[in-house]
Amino acid sequence: MSAQLALAAVAAAWAAASLWPLLAVPLAAALLTPRPLTRRRPALPDPATLLRQLHPGGALTSTRLDGAEVAVLEDIDGLAAVLELGDTATLASEPLPPLPPLATLLPTTAGDAPEIRLQLLITTTPPTEDAAYRSLTSGRVPSRQRVLLTVRARRSGGYTRATLEQSLLAAVRRATRQLNRAEVPVRPLSAASALKAVEESANHAPDSALHETRSAVQLGTHAHAVFALAAPGQAALLSLPTSRTTLAVTATSRSPAVETAVRLTVPSSAGSALRRAEEALRQAVDGKLHRLDGTHLEGLARTLPFGAAATGPTAALTGLLANDRLLASPATALSGESAESPLAADPLDLVLGGDGVALGLDRHGAPIPIRLFRTLPTRVTLIATLRCARLLVTRAAATGAEVVIQSTDARAWAPLLQPGGPTSITVFDRATNLRTPTSTHPQLVVFDSGPAPAPHPWRTTLLARPHLRPSDVEAMRESDLVLLQSLPEPQATLAAEALGLHESASWLPKVGPDMLAIVITGESIRWANLSWPQHERHVANR
Structure with missing residues (x-):
């Protein structure tokens, strides 16, 4: 987690309003220099420990909004809350109404307000490779699908916590109001529900060991690999040969573009499973993707609930140094090549829901x-x-x-x-x-x-x-x-x-x-x- 240490050093120095940033920035740059990567970490007994591992120094608290408990994660990047779209407790599984474009869920841009980032997180569990069942469903019925929306207010720019929380809750209200108008059921996750969502999305089991290599992250019995995509929505992503496929589409109030990433989760015991899943993904998106080798742990953090932080350590670093203005494209900072697309149109061509x-x-x-x-x-x-x-x-x-x-x-x-x-x-x-x-x-x-x-x-x-x-x-x-x-x-x-x-x-x-x-x-x-x-x-x- 050298990236998080680098950011912490710069954030502390900047808050001190002294010459310390001049020393902290070179230190951060040294910490961010790529190096051979194979790291084993202590076992993670529960999802709360996993969340702290992925967000060093972070704290999960709760607040109230319109009578409902809302879990709030505070980390170095800012404050984040998670909403769930659809009613997954019902027996009848109907497709969700079309989602509004992410642009309409964002608050209006104000120069003196914190940056708001929204991340639509679609996690799909496909059925097994049973030929008869796939023939019956034509591959159109996921075993399970969950749609979450992370709302994040970014700290960059020196905002107080009170200002961040006020902006976060206002953004949650706006997103909820717009989704209700589109007849999309939506509710905030409580702290307990949010931890369950993290556990499910990460395939975390009690006392899972975390092993990070350049090409993947192994968490317990499963391996995760993250890719930046050039196109935000592909229906074929719902039927990839994985244990779970996670599509993350992120928009920001400071840019007319979206970032798109896909996380593939497969059993660690199946040696060729990740390669097969990657080949299917490349075919589904016509090769328009970039594998995030060397940063899959950060990719895992960004594609779990409470993600949506600015992509790549340099994105947060430049945000701090430029007084809340990003100096580099988030996608470029992440992967070295563009993974952005226009935000004005609806970024998804997926029919969501209808799982079971x-x-x-x-x-x-x-x-x-x-x-x-x-x-x-x-x-x-x-x-x-x-x-x-x-x-x-x-x-x-x-x-x-x-x-x-x-x-x-x-x-x-x-x-x-x-x-x-x-x-x-x-x-x-x-x-x-x-x-x-x-x-x-x-x-x-x-x-x-x-x-x-x-x-x-x-x-x-x-x-x-x-x-x-x-x-x-x-x-x-x-x-x-x-x-x-x-x-x-x-x-x-x-x-x-x-x-x-x-x-x-x-x-x-x-x-x-x-x-x-x-x-x-x-x-x-x-x-x-x-x-x-x-x-x-x-x-x-x-």
Whole structure:
């Protein structure tokens, strides 16, 4: 972190209003001189420690804004807060409304006000490379996607903390107001939620070791590499062969341009995974990118929540020395070549949202994704044939979720364990101890008898029944999601009364075996064509 030490030296000297800057600047330049890079750092027990490692001297505090808690990170660059766009707690996963251009979210430029930087951070987890599932979704349904907006007020120019906080909160209010006008759900993250967001974005696990090399940063079981892009939005970025892809688009109130970066996250154990992901990225952007070798740790910091600091150590340094005016293009300071694009137009050509597990297709042939895995424990009741149950289980597994099946008839599920089936499925003939699920390792527990497994965030419990019995009605009413195949008249009536389906109930006895009713309890009902790609048909029919 020699870059941060250099900046700290200059900041302290400048604040002293003496001749010390004349000595501090040469020292900073020496610290910023490139050198061979291989560094191992102490294990990081939690995301708060990771945040302190990436923002030396930083402190995470909270303030209140319009009745809501807002986490504020204070570091050498200034103050930052994070907003979340979209409602990721809902089961129905619909695309977000088009986002306003970042230019409209920025405050009006004022020469005596701190610089405001906005960073749109889009983190996408693709499904596994399951050919049948990718055929069903055409690669258009991420397993999980999170959209965050970091708002940062920069310290450069000698502003007091009170002035910075006032400017930060004003910028948060403006961005929130503009997003609300565009009908985009938005909320500030609290300190606890912000740390969870950092943990998820970094793929951080407790006591992860940090190992920095010239070509990547390894954090625990995953490697991260960061690239500067010449074009800010590419739909193909959502389906790269990674564990997670993060797109960061940054705008500033001091420049009519945006900076764009992409961080690729892959398992460290897969030696060629990073090379494959980089090749796919270069193809997606037609080679218009620059790998940030030697600065991937700073790149990791800039592409996590609370990032959006001026890119590259020299950007912050020149900002201090020029009395809040950047002397060099941020992208040039970062990479040596341009990664900027005009800010006036909407910088994104991405359709955001619509993530989850694709349960089937609508009447237009488009996937119907449901967020089976959420921050809330989720309860599902499935009344369907074993063939359908197997199909839905394989689709959940294709998104990368762990699937645990606890069944009195374990042999009925054994075909899923044969070669050619998903590798993340285990089958037991009784209740078993369950691993604690997380946002990066969600869990589906399928059971057909006994009490439901204990609820937990990122755990979905699914009660599987071949027929609807009166004794199942209470469990159905308590479920967040009910999935129904065609039912005989008596069972259809029972389901309709339990779920308040009214006129929709008349369709349950009439639909074919390839149709599935998706009932979000108390909200809506949708009909999905299960569709059966050849490989899925083979697994389900065993």
